[in-house]
Amino acid sequence: MTAIIERVLNDALALPPIERAELIRRLFQSFDVSEDNHIDTAWTEEVESRIEAYEKGLLTASPAEEVLARINRR
Template sequence: MKSESKDLLKEALALPPVQRAALVDQLLTSLDKPDEAIDNLWRKEIAARLRAYRSGTADTISAEEVLAEYRAK
């Protein structure tokens, strides 16, 4: 890590927790660039899942079952 990066990190670590969290959020958002190919794949997946749900061919689990299984662990 370069000296200026180390200095920046030292300053960031001195911030109050809420400000550090906001900074982290902004930094991560800056790295999350839209990818049209991935977005298209997700659109297709969502459409396929919705078709399966509406046609009754999707395997579904009720929220109660999911929560009961989670709580049992």
């Protein structure tokens, strides 16, 4: 790995989780040259509606560790 990539990676890892997720999304989008963005739009709307519902107390959340432990027990 080049020094520049290493520095960018370290900077990215220092970001809060939501900002890291946004960075990942934008990096993945840079590879997508298709004009079929309706799926991305639908997922964006779904995510935003879930966040809004969570913030209003209409949805609950579980820590990632608990979710992964449940998956691993299956």
